[in-house]
Amino acid sequence: MNGPGISYQEQDGSGTRGWTRQLADLYGVAFAGPPWRETHADVLRFLRRFAWQSTVPTFRCILAVADDELLGACYGYSLTGPFPPDEPFYQQLLTQIDAGLIDRHLRGTYEIAELMVHPDAQRHGVGTTLLTDMLTNCRQAWLCVHRDSHARRLYERAGFRHLAPLTAARNQPLDLMTWTAAT
Template identity: 30%
Template sequence: MELTTYVGADALQVADEVESLYREVFSAPPWNEEPAQLATFRPRLEENVSRPGFRLVTAVVDGEVRGLGAGWPTSPPFRRDRSYGEVFDEFGAVQVERELVGAFEVDELAVHPESQGLGLGRAVLNTLCGGEPSWLLTAHQAVDTVAFYRRIGWRELLPQVAEPRLAVFVSV
């Protein structure tokens, strides 16, 4: 496995490869994203590379990108677009401010299904976060993904609602 870190717009050098991996991972269960949802990845990547502190890490195995991670530091004020509004509602302003704002946000983490269980996800995540306080969110429906974050020692935040849809984890 070869890990490579791209900073800012340099990530666009591998945009085709990471988009292909993203589509393969997130079109399958438990995500089952529709083609319209999958099509938003590339424009988001092209926008996100301009965020201060943006990083993309790829894991290449046998010449193919088999893992990816992308993120940036969360700056105030906490966003409300995409799933951020739901995070704010489920976890509350105090916890969001204390745990998430200022920490490195893992926006995407994906490992090809045939490469799962080989340590790629952990390696990509460790390289991407670089020991910085970090956070990420996932859906509770992604049982294996939630179990992975627990297994590698990330701490799950306690929501303020009875039936949360999202699981938010912070690095320890």
């Protein structure tokens, strides 16, 4: 699956917005299973998030495409100013995570905001390739992962290390993980 049939393409925010419908479909199927069990309402929340995320100047996305079908995507950005006040996720971060840790590890560093691979294409290295491509040219990055997600092992293998626990919407147990490029 991670072979010659798949092309990986990098897009900025406006380029990625051309894939909005396919991204929403992919999000819906990738996060439908455990431990996420996301619903149509969550897909709509994803679309609202993506609408502002894709306007962040540092936004970058890597898409995995085969025969014009979107098999996987990974995107992120670094926020240089304050965290968006209307986003519950960042408000949870600010209330639950030590301010010193936020300043040292999260502010101005690259946030891997989403990583998803279509269930039919999983476990063939697509997720690892997307993440590795995203980290190219990064010095420091961070992300949140569900404590019971298979993605956790993938992130650890890529060099992410646990920083702090975080309880997100619907009481989901997340782990905040950080990554620093090898010198």
